[in-house]
Amino acid sequence: MAYILFIDDNRDVQKLLSIAIKRKKQHDLTPASNGEEGIALAINRKFDLILLDIMMPDMDGYEVARRLRAEPRTQHLPIIMFTSRAQTADAEAGLEAGANAYLSKLASVDDVLKTIDDVIAESRSKQPAPTETPAAPPTPQPAAPAPESVATAPLPPPGRSLCILGCRGGVGATMLAVNIAAAFTRRSRQVCLIDLWHVSGHAAPMMRLPSKPSWGDLNSDLNPNAIGSALIKHPSGMRVLAAPAQPQSVGLSGEAFNSITKILPTFFNEVIFNASPSLDAATCMALTYSERILLVLAPEVTTVPAAAAMLGFINSLNVPSHRVRVVLNHPTQNSSAPLPAIERELNHPIDAILPYDVSQPRALAQGIPLAFTPTTSAVPPYLSGLAMLLHKI
Amino acid sequence: MIASQARLLKSINGEFFTSVYRITGRVSFSGLGLFSVLSDSTRSAMMIEDAYISHITQPSTIISHRASVHVPKTSLDLMVFGKSENTGIEAIRSNIARVTRHKVFMATNTFEILGLLDAAMGKFDPELFLTNVVSVFIPVLNVSASAYFLPKAIYSGEVAFVNRALINLITAED
Numbered sequence: 080m081a082y083i084l085f086i087d088d089n090r091d092v093q094k095l096l097s098i099a100i101k102r103k104k105q106h107d108l109t110p111a112s113n114g115e116e117g118i119a120l121a122i123n124r125k126f127d128l129i130l131l132d133i134m135m136p137d138m139d140g141y142e143v144a145r146r147l148r149a150e151p152r153t154q155h156l157p158i159i160m161f162t163s164r165a166q167t168a169d170a171e172a173g174l175e176a177g178a179n180a181y182l183s184k185l186a187s188v189d190d191v192l193k194t195i196d197d198v199i200a201e202s203r204s205k206q207p208a209p210t211e212t213p214a215a216p217p218t219p220q221p222a223a224p225a226p227e228s229v230a231t232a233p234l235p236p237p238g239r240s241l242c243i244l245g246c247r248g249g250v251g252a253t254m255l256a257v258n259i260a261a262a263f264t265r266r267s268r269q270v271c272l273i274d275l276w277h278v279s280g281h282a283a284p285m286m287r288l289p290s291k292p293s294w295g296d297l298n299s300d301l302n303p304n305a306i307g308s309a310l311i312k313h314p315s316g317m318r319v320l321a322a323p324a325q326p327q328s329v330g331l332s333g334e335a336f337n338s339i340t341k342i343l344p345t346f347f348n349e350v351i352f353n354a355s356p357s358l359d360a361a362t363c364m365a366l367t368y369s370e371r372i373l374l375v376l377a378p379e380v381t382t383v384p385a386a387a388a389m390l391g392f393i394n395s396l397n398v399p400s401h402r403v404r405v406v407l408n409h410p411t412q413n414s415s416a417p418l419p420a421i422e423r424e425l426n427h428p429i430d431a432i433l434p435y436d437v438s439q440p441r442a443l444a445q446g447i448p449l450a451f452t453p454t455t456s457a458v459p460p461y462l463s464g465l466a467m468l469l470h471k472i
Numbered sequence: 473m474i475a476s477q478a479r480l481l482k483s484i485n486g487e488f489f490t491s492v493y494r495i496t497g498r499v500s501f502s503g504l505g506l507f508s509v510l511s512d513s514t515r516s517a518m519m520i521e522d523a524y525i526s527h528i529t530q531p532s533t534i535i536s537h538r539a540s541v542h543v544p545k546t547s548l549d550l551m552v553f554g555k556s557e558n559t560g561i562e563a564i565r566s567n568i569a570r571v572t573r574h575k576v577f578m579a580t581n582t583f584e585i586l587g588l589l590d591a592a593m594g595k596f597d598p599e600l601f602l603t604n605v606v607s608v609f610i611p612v613l614n615v616s617a618s619a620y621f622l623p624k625a626i627y628s629g630e631v632a633f634v635n636r637a638l639i640n641l642i643t644a645e646d
Contacts, residue, residue: 134496134524139534163485163554164496164524168625172532185554 080105081199082125086117086143087132087161092184096130099188106195114138116395118146119363121153122333123396127199131178133162133169141176148177150360151334157202159194238269238344242369244354244362244393245376246386248279251410252375254443255433256353257285259373259465261450263349264317271310271347273320273339275362276355277330280322286313287446288321294331294339295323301338315451318347330359340368358392367396372403376425378416383424390427403427406465409435431465486553487627488520488543491582494531495541497523505560506553510545510609510633517542528582531625545608549580549638550617552629559631561611572596576612578634579620579641585634587615589644596644602636609633 083100085108087093097108109126111117113135121129129147133140140160147153157180160173165183173181179198182191243259245252253274260272273294274282283290292309310318320339331339343350352365366372372393376386386405393403407421407429422428442449481500488495497520501509509518520543525536553559570593578585589612591601601610615632618625 134522134534134537136537139524141532141534164487165554166487166531166625166627168531183554 080107081127081195082107082109083128083130083195084109084111084117084121084124084126085130085161086111086114086135086140087130088112088135089132092132096188096191100192103188104192114140114143114146115358116392117143118150118153118360119358119392119396121147121156122150122360122363123367126156128195128202129156129158130161130195131158133160133164133173141172144173144176144178151332151337155202157198159198161191238271238346238348238350239371240340240344240350240352240369241371241373242352242354242362242365243373243375244366244389245356246374246382246389247356249410250375250377250382251408251433252356253280253282253285253353254410254439254448255373255375255406255408256351257282258448258450260317260319260349260351261315261448262465263351264313264315265450268348269316269346270349270351271318271320271343272351272353273343274322274353275331275359275365276322276353277327277357277359278355279326280353280355282353283311283319283321285443285446286319286448288313288319290321290324293321293323294335295325295327297335299334301335303342306339306342330355330357331361333360333364336361336364336368356389363396366393366398370402372398373406374403375406375408376421377408377410378418378421380416383416383421387425390425404430406431406433408433411435433465482558483521484553484558486551487629488518488548489528489550489552489583489627490543490547491549491580492528494526494528495520495523495543496526497521497541501558504563505558506551507560507563507607507609507611507633510560511607516546517544518548528619528625529622531622546635546637548609548635550583550585550627550635551609551633552615552617552627553631554629556613556630559611559633561613561631573613574644576642576644578612578639578643580635580638581640582619583617584620584623585612585615585617585632587612587617587632589613598642598644602639602642604636608636610636610639 083106085093093110100106100108111120114137131140131143144158147156158178160178160181161184163184170181180194182194243252243256256272260270263270272282274280288311294309297305297309310320312318352369354362354365374386374389376382405427412435418429436449438449481502483498483500484506485498499506499509499518499520519540521540523538523541524534526534571590572593574589574591574596576587576589612632612634616626616628617632
């Protein structure tokens with residue numbers, strides 16, 4: 080039995096092929112209806128093979144194949160292009176983009192199954208044979224000449240992880256990530272905040288920290304020292320892995336994400352990801368990696384459908400629902416949508432509400448998160464409550 | 473009493489070529505297959521749905537996707553279909569009592585086309601063939617076509633329809 084990811088925007092084709100394949104062989108077919116969804120699934124779940132359509136509206140199959148080949152977790156995953164656009168030039172372009180084989184949708188089910196079996200067998204034969212003694216799992220190096228941040232941080236038990244995701248830009252997700260990191264820091268936790276935004280990441284500027292170094296400065300040598308050197312220390316003790324000041328065409332790579340998540344939880348009690356609603360590879364990985372997810376939305380008519388769609392996306396990554404909490408933030412004084420209507424549209428309860436705080440603009444201007452200010456402000460008690468809620472998940 | 477009859481729409485996927493564009497998409501039809509759309513003199517354009525558009529100079533690069541595009545029939549050089557089902561080719565063949573099959577090579581301003589042509593029994597007469605005004609599009613079987621400036625990009629299929637009015641060269645083996 081093989082686990083197959085089938086990326087095709089045509090649900091009828093997916094259903095028909097799924098039925099035909101299940102009838103003849105017990106392969107497990109997971110459907111994805113577009114390139115983005117397919118890439119996220121391929122990165123976050125284990126498959127033996129990908130069947131990939133070429134003609135899809137937003138991202139064509141060639142681009143999907145190229146992205147899968149550029150991603151370390153999927154670069155060796157066999158891909159069969161499966162398309163009705165199956166002329167010689169298409170096949171050549173498909174193989175050039177990284178596909179292992181090319182099949183016309185006019186092919187018989189037997190031919191499809193034979194090609195699947197051949198490609199999987201060929202792929203398995205290329206994998207290195209297991210050695211007599213399995214390699215030891217990578218252990219983080221003791222923080223020898225590491226920067227202070229890593230060297231003085233407590234060692235295991237490994238820290239917890241939290242991913243904060245806005246349903247779109249402008250709902251205050253970064254503000255919340257910074258404040259939750261600050262609230263945890265005030266509770267004597269060792270906190271590392273990672274800003275995954277690749278365009279307009281502003282977690283560091285919100286605390287008047289420089290945006291350099293950033294994860295954009297990490298090179299291919301991702302050892303603990305290199306990662307430690309990229310962290311910025313806040314006067315409170317919090318560490319920040321900032322987003323690059325200059326917009327990047329792509330986000331943090333999957334390889335870098337893996338290295339970071341191997342190393343940082345060893346040194347910090349809390350690793351907090353400020354995820355980007357562009358849903359790049361690193362964000363998808365953060366969503367599946369994190370023990371807790373906060374989805375942030377604002378009480379606006381246009382934002383609620385985006386939040387519902389984002390919940391659907393998180394669900395499609397097979398993230399257990401108990402990990403997900405929804406926070407309603409009031410980034411402005413004017414809010415219109417009533418809570419029951421929002422919950423009804425989301426089909427999910429609102430787990431926490433953050434009120435608008437007139438002190439927020441001043442906090443931004445001063446670079447001091449409200450969670451660090453005296454409790455004359457309305458928000459810190461709410462943040463404290465939110466921190467306790469997160470502690471219980 | 474007025475009897476109403478719902479027309480059952482079917483569709484066929486194929487490749488549609490003008491002298492500039494390669495359009496991969498779907499054409500809907502009722503009746504005897506795609507040929508009924510091609511020979512419908514009341515419709516001067518074809519609507520191609522779910523259309524993926526490439527330049528024929530870079531045939532594997534999709535430059536656009538559109539829910540539908542309209543192409544004037546007079547601009548269509550060539551259409552290629554992987555399978556003959558739903559093309560209407562059987563209905564055309566049944567109109568010819570005795571058929572002989574000829575291997576043909578033909579060219580438009582852009583495409584060179586190799587394939588098999590069914591004609592009425594007897595010697596193939598290219599002149600008669602080119603001046604036939606009954607149908608604009610000629611069905612060619614087991615076709616393999618390419619743009620003359622990109623001979624490596626071959627488009628093949630069980631059936632193709634070639635625009636008779638755009639043919640500027642034809643030769644046949646008996």
